[in-house]
Amino acid sequence: MRIKQWIAGVLLAWCATQVFAVAPIKHWQSSQGGRVYFVQSTGLPMVDIRLQFAAGSARDGQHYGLAKLTNRLLKTGAGAWSADQIAQRFDEVGAQYNASVNKDYAQIQLRTLTDKRLLDQALTTFQAIAAQPQFKEGDFQRIKSQALVELKQQQERPAHIAQKAFYQALYSQHPYAHLSSGSIETVGTLTLGDIKQFYQQYYGAKNAILVIVGDLTEVQAHDIAEKLYEPLARGKSAKPLVAVTLPSSGKVEHIDFPSTQTHVLAGLPVLSRIDADYFPLYVGNHILGGGGLVSILFNEIREKRGLAYSAYSYFSPLAKKGPFTMGLQTQNKQRKVAIDVLQKTLHDFIEKGPSEAKLEAAKKNITGGFVLRFDNNRKLLNYVAMIAFYQLPLDYLETFQSKVAEVSKEDIKAAFKRRVPENLLQIISVGGSGE
Amino acid sequence: MIVRLFILLIFYSFSANATEVQERILVNGLKVLVKEQHRSPVVVTQIWYKVGSSYEPSGITGISHMLEHMMFKGTDKHPAGEFSKIISENGGRENAFTGRDYTAYFQTLEKSRLAISFELEADRMQHLHLLADELKKELQVVMEERRMRTEDKPRAKLQEYLMAMAYVNSPYKNPVIGWPSDIENYQVEDLQQWYQTWYAPNNATIVVAGDVLAEEVFKLAEQYFSAIPARTIKPLKPQKEMPQVGVRRMTVQLPSEVPYLLMAYKVPSLKVAEKDWEAYALDVLAGVLDGGGSARLPARLQRGQKIATSVGAGYDLGARLEELFLFEATPVKGKSLLDMEIALKTEIRALQRELIDEKELARVKAQVLAHSVYEQDSLFYQAMKLGMHETVGLGWQTSEAYMQKINQVTAEQVRTVAGKYLVESQLSIAYLEPQSMSTKNKMGANHAH
Numbered sequence: 001m002r003i004k005q006w007i008a009g010v011l012l013a014w015c016a017t018q019v020f021a022v023a024p025i026k027h028w029q030s031s032q033g034g035r036v037y038f039v040q041s042t043g044l045p046m047v048d049i050r051l052q053f054a055a056g057s058a059r060d061g062q063h064y065g066l067a068k069l070t071n072r073l074l075k076t077g078a079g080a081w082s083a084d085q086i087a088q089r090f091d092e093v094g095a096q097y098n099a100s101v102n103k104d105y106a107q108i109q110l111r112t113l114t115d116k117r118l119l120d121q122a123l124t125t126f127q128a129i130a131a132q133p134q135f136k137e138g139d140f141q142r143i144k145s146q147a148l149v150e151l152k153q154q155q156e157r158p159a160h161i162a163q164k165a166f167y168q169a170l171y172s173q174h175p176y177a178h179l180s181s182g183s184i185e186t187v188g189t190l191t192l193g194d195i196k197q198f199y200q201q202y203y204g205a206k207n208a209i210l211v212i213v214g215d216l217t218e219v220q221a222h223d224i225a226e227k228l229y230e231p232l233a234r235g236k237s238a239k240p241l242v243a244v245t246l247p248s249s250g251k252v253e254h255i256d257f258p259s260t261q262t263h264v265l266a267g268l269p270v271l272s273r274i275d276a277d278y279f280p281l282y283v284g285n286h287i288l289g290g291g292g293l294v295s296i297l298f299n300e301i302r303e304k305r306g307l308a309y310s311a312y313s314y315f316s317p318l319a320k321k322g323p324f325t326m327g328l329q330t331q332n333k334q335r336k337v338a339i340d341v342l343q344k345t346l347h348d349f350i351e352k353g354p355s356e357a358k359l360e361a362a363k364k365n366i367t368g369g370f371v372l373r374f375d376n377n378r379k380l381l382n383y384v385a386m387i388a389f390y391q392l393p394l395d396y397l398e399t400f401q402s403k404v405a406e407v408s409k410e411d412i413k414a415a416f417k418r419r420v421p422e423n424l425l426q427i428i429s430v431g432g433s434g435e
Numbered sequence: 436m437i438v439r440l441f442i443l444l445i446f447y448s449f450s451a452n453a454t455e456v457q458e459r460i461l462v463n464g465l466k467v468l469v470k471e472q473h474r475s476p477v478v479v480t481q482i483w484y485k486v487g488s489s490y491e492p493s494g495i496t497g498i499s500h501m502l503e504h505m506m507f508k509g510t511d512k513h514p515a516g517e518f519s520k521i522i523s524e525n526g527g528r529e530n531a532f533t534g535r536d537y538t539a540y541f542q543t544l545e546k547s548r549l550a551i552s553f554e555l556e557a558d559r560m561q562h563l564h565l566l567a568d569e570l571k572k573e574l575q576v577v578m579e580e581r582r583m584r585t586e587d588k589p590r591a592k593l594q595e596y597l598m599a600m601a602y603v604n605s606p607y608k609n610p611v612i613g614w615p616s617d618i619e620n621y622q623v624e625d626l627q628q629w630y631q632t633w634y635a636p637n638n639a640t641i642v643v644a645g646d647v648l649a650e651e652v653f654k655l656a657e658q659y660f661s662a663i664p665a666r667t668i669k670p671l672k673p674q675k676e677m678p679q680v681g682v683r684r685m686t687v688q689l690p691s692e693v694p695y696l697l698m699a700y701k702v703p704s705l706k707v708a709e710k711d712w713e714a715y716a717l718d719v720l721a722g723v724l725d726g727g728g729s730a731r732l733p734a735r736l737q738r739g740q741k742i743a744t745s746v747g748a749g750y751d752l753g754a755r756l757e758e759l760f761l762f763e764a765t766p767v768k769g770k771s772l773l774d775m776e777i778a779l780k781t782e783i784r785a786l787q788r789e790l791i792d793e794k795e796l797a798r799v800k801a802q803v804l805a806h807s808v809y810e811q812d813s814l815f816y817q818a819m820k821l822g823m824h825e826t827v828g829l830g831w832q833t834s835e836a837y838m839q840k841i842n843q844v845t846a847e848q849v850r851t852v853a854g855k856y857l858v859e860s861q862l863s864i865a866y867l868e869p870q871s872m873s874t875k876n877k878m879g880a881n882h883a884h
Contacts, residue, residue: 043474046808075728083738087728092798094805097728113805142741145767149744153693153765155872156589258690258872259587261579292528293507293519303516306575309583329583361524368526372543375475376812 025384025394026218034205034229037388038212038221041377045114047214048381049123051130051228052389054238055106055202057180058319063194065182069147070198071099071106076139079128083139086125095122097129101180104319105389106202109381114215123224131231133199140192151184158259159329162430166265169251169426170323174244176269204235209388213381244269244321250423254335255430262335262431264328266342267313269321270419273390280415281315283407286362287354288346289313289326294361296354300345301328307338319390324420332434339427347422353413367401456821456831457649459656463665464637467656468821468831469649472814478645479814480552481541482560483822486633488613489535489606489756490671497613498629500533501577501621506540507531508569510562515569518555525551533611536755537826543815546646553659556641560634561663565626574621581612589691593867598759600685601699601863605676605756635666640825644818676701676757683863688870695867696772698762698779702856704754706829714752715840716848717760717856722799723791723849724748724782729798731782742770742778755827760857772866786853790846803841 026038057067075097076083090097095112108130112122154160164179171177181187210228212221246269271281289297289312301311308328316322326346330338354362374380374397387396457469487499509515522529522542529542542552585591595610602608612618641660643652679701705714724732725748736743746764766775810816824834 041474044808044811046812084729084734087734088798091727091729092794092801094801096809111809113808142738146737146744149693149765149768155692156690158587261582261587291523293530294516294523299516302576303572306572307579309576309580330579331582361520364524365526368524368545368548369528369543370526371476371545372526372528375477375814378812 023380025387026221027388027394028222028225030205030210030225030229032205032229032232032234034225034232035209035388036212036221036225036229037209037384038216038218038225039380039384040216040218040221041213041380042215044377045215046111046377047114047119047212047216048109048111048377049126049214049224049228050107050109050211050381050385051208052105052107052211052385053203053208054104054389055198055207056102056104057178057182058103058175058241059198059202059238060175060178060182062186063182063190064178064186065147065180066190066194066198067106067202068101068180068182069144069187069190070195071101071108072147073135073140073143073195074099074108074129074133076143077134077136078125079132081125081128086129089121089125093118093121095125097126103176103180103322107385123227127228127231130203130228131233135192135196135199137192140195144187144190147181147187148184151181151187154181158257158261158263158430161255161257162263162265162428165253165255165428165430166267166325166426167323169253169428170247170267170269171244172247174320175241176244176318176320176322200233202235202238203232205229205232206235206237208232209385211381211385211388213377213384241320246421247424247426250425250427252339252427253429255428256433257430259431260331261329262332262338262429262434264330264335264339264342264427264429265325266327266339266346266425266427267323267325268420268424268426270324271315271317272321273317273319273386273392275317277415277419278317279403279407280411281419283359283362283366283404284349284354284412284416285313285315285324286366287358287412288349291362291365296349296358297326297342297345300341301338305341307334307341311342332432335429335431335434339429343422343425343427346420346425350413350416350420350422353409353416356409359407359409359412363404363407366404370401456835458831459653461636461657461661463661463663464635465656465660465663466640466825467653468640468642468825469647469652470642470644470817470821471647471649472644472811472817473646475814476546476646477543477814478546478549478643478647479541479543479818480549480556481539481642481818481822482556483537483539483640483642483826484633485536485638485668485826486538486629487534487536488609488611490633491606491609491613494617495613495621495625495629496609496617497577497611498617498621498625499538500612501574501618502626502629503531503533503538503540504573504577505565505570505626506559506563508566508573509564510558511564512558512562513555515564518559521551521555527551535607535611537823539822539826541815541818549643549647549652550655550659553655557659557663560636560639560660563630563634565623565630567623570621570623570626574618577612577618578615581615581618584612585610589687589689589867589869590695592689593687593695593697593865596685596687597697597699597863597865600683600865601701601759603677603679604674606674607676607754607756607758631666633668635668636660636663637665638668640822642818642822642825644814644821674756679861679863682859685863685865686868687865688868690872691867691869692872693765694772694869696762696764696766696775696779697865698776699759699863700857701861702750702758702760702852704756704758705752705833706755706827707757711840712844712848713852713855716844716852717750718752719796719799719841719844720786720849720853721748721750721760722802723786723795726799726802735782736764736778740778742767742774746779753823753827753829759863772868776864783853783857787850787857790850793846796844796846796849800842803838807838
């Protein structure tokens with residue numbers, strides 16, 4: 001077993017040479033009071049810039065889909081420029097713009113080269129999109145009808161139907177209960193007035209973070225922050241969301257659908273971004289269903305029984321309790337068998353916890369591969385935005401490995417037992433009857 | 436203004452492209468490519484085998500992909516699952532993918548652990564266990580994969596049917612994952628033979644990108660791979676596609692909600708093009724149509740005429756055989772697939788009649804140049820480009836010369852390829868006609884002609 005010895009040698013070397021420090025996050029407030037986070041990343045003449053607002057679909061109220069449609073409309077006309085002109089201004093300097101929404105936030109993002117003339121043109125356009133969207137009726141109608149066709153197309157997908165039912169089961173009356181794309185009924189009733197009001201309420205400097213990662217000096221980053229925050233309305237920070245209450249009882253629901261496979265989702269609302277149980281649950285899930293091709297779920301569902309191509313579990317931490325999700329897809333006639341294995345695997349894990357060997361292996365994976373989490377600008381930007389938006393400590397990445405190392409088998413067992421009550425599990429399946 | 440920007444971009448990409456690819460061929464024919472990049476202490480390893488679905492005879496379509504799955508099922512030295520366990524305990528990420536012209540395996544690791552990848556890949560290049568019990572289970576997994584990727588996705592099925600119609604005898608007519616009845620009937624012997632035929636050092640390329648020194652990588656490669664004997668690799672039969680002699684049309688009726696259109700024109704890939712510039716001009720043409728928000732299709736059909744909900748065009752010059760130039764579109768509510776088809780053909784005619792604007796050409800080139808900087812943010816992508824070009828037979832140098840070749844494309848050349856290739860006789864077109872989702876409809880495809 002030469003490789004085993006070899007690996008041992010490498011591990012020693014790794015401990016001795018672990019000098020790669022996480023690039024420091026510089027943090028300050030713009031003169032308007034907007035929060036700024038900057039990481040200098042040299043070597044490539046490019047920069048990624050993201051403005052993120054607490055304006056996710058949890059702020060939709062009864063207008064499901066409002067946050068997403070607002071975010072999507074921003075680039076269809078801003079400042080002095082039409083949708084065509086905005087697209088041209090980005091494309092001719094090779095800049096890339098994108099925008100997206102999840103439950104907690106809405107973000108707009110720019111990737112551009114750092115040469116001054118190219119950067120200036122991209123940035124001026126980006127600034128207008130953030131601060132001076134035109135929200136014209138024609139553009140609104142066009143984007144709305146696109147969104148409606150997309151929603152209709154989503155009805156073809158069993159995965160979508162399952163997800164929609166799953167969030168509804170987990171969150172009932174909570175604003176996390178609907179998908180950010182909304183529904184045909186709710187998007188159909190949206191008006192331009194709704195969009196304008198949503199924008200005014202949530203797209204202000206006080207409700208934003210700005211993240212910059214790239215080959216710029218701190219002085220340049222300061223200038224960009226001033227330029228982006230200056231024209232934004234001051235606004236105010238969004239009110240905290242209400243707490244999530246757990247479902248009152250467990251649920252098993254099957255939805256008939258004309259597909260060859262049944263999609264299964266099972267879970268509960270569990271984990272928020274700032275949560276005392278974060279590390280035991282995170283490491284525990286890595287072993288249960290998170291760690292790629294070696295997790296317990298992957299082994300039980302796919303490797304041992306050939307029941308599915310993908311089988312996984314994950315926590316999605318949000319401002320309030322985000323979902324714990326287990327999932328798989330299997331041919332219709334195997335639905336019951338697969339759900340049984342899923343439940344039994346979770347049950348055994350909660351009762352017994354992970355083996356010491358599996359815990360050790362998971363820790364090695366997480367710490368040994370730690371640099372892979374932010375080995376390029378895009379990944380780094382995502383991490384910094386997460387730290388900034390949820391106001392995690394700026395040394396979050398530096399302390400991450402030691403917190404993982406501290407987790408014990410007993411911590412994991414206790415945390416799962418307390419936080420994932422099996423009797424409340426929500427199980428949704430969507431597919432054919434299998435007869 | 437545009438021209439000045441363009442010159443700046445060229446200057447930029449020069450300074451960013453400082454690291455050159457280094458190549459070494461071992462005595463057994465294994466090619467090793469190294470791209471040093473020292474931004475993060477990480478190394479990406481990819482091993483590319485020259486075999487994929489376009490190598491497969493009928494009856495065993497999808498077997499390259501099946502073998503890719505079986506490659507994780509253990510060797511004499513490392514039983515099933517241990518490969519993944521070792522990579523995982525070393526903090527690595529790994530997986531594999533199969534295409535029409537290649538099968539590739541990859542690991543990403545902290546830089547000092549490259550030898551772990553090499554040891555494991557060298558082992559499974561020679562000593563794979565192919566057991567009936569494991570195959571039986573994994574075959575079910577692949578069937579589930581097919582259901583997930585194709586069977587329950589009307590648009591994916593439309594594409595599968597379109598490919599089968601567009602090609603007459605080219606192996607590109609078969610789906611990479613294989614036809615269901617072929618998947619269900621693989622035997623261990625089929626896989627054994629496939630493995631013995633294609634998994635040899637002289638049929639593979641290793642690409643390493645990251646915080647490494649090329650000379651040390653070459654030394655490690657010698658250490659782990661040089662003892663593996665070369666095999667005789669029989670040349671592939673050409674399977675040159677029969678000329679298309681008229682438009683081909685198809686309607687696919689499936690339970691779905693939204694109509695959808697695919698149009699595919701037969702075009703040369705760079706590998707089969709008589710003149711290289713034709714492939715690069717087709718690539719620029721795809722950029723004029725669909726490269727960014729200001730390109731013609733989104734600008735004219737989504738925003739201008741408001742006829743399309745979504746619309747796109749694409750061309751991949753890096754294929755081994757004759758390729759398709761694809762259009763896809765979803766009409767807005769109230770417009771038909773025929774309206775959509777006419778609108779797309781009107782755009783094509785415009786490209787055949789009038790030269791594209793110099794501004795459009797400059798825009799496409801500026802985007803290609805900017806992208807050449809952005810792509811260096813991803814080690815994986817850089818390695819992938821080299822591996823793919825090498826494996827389809829273009830040589831990795833092609834990937835390094837790409838930007839320069841795009842720069843040389845003229846507006847006249849773009850008009851020429853539009854006129855020569857995007858013509859009715861070379862077109863295959865498929866309509867997805869939604870059938871009710873509530874009752875169970877018989878699934879199938881009807882050829883209209």
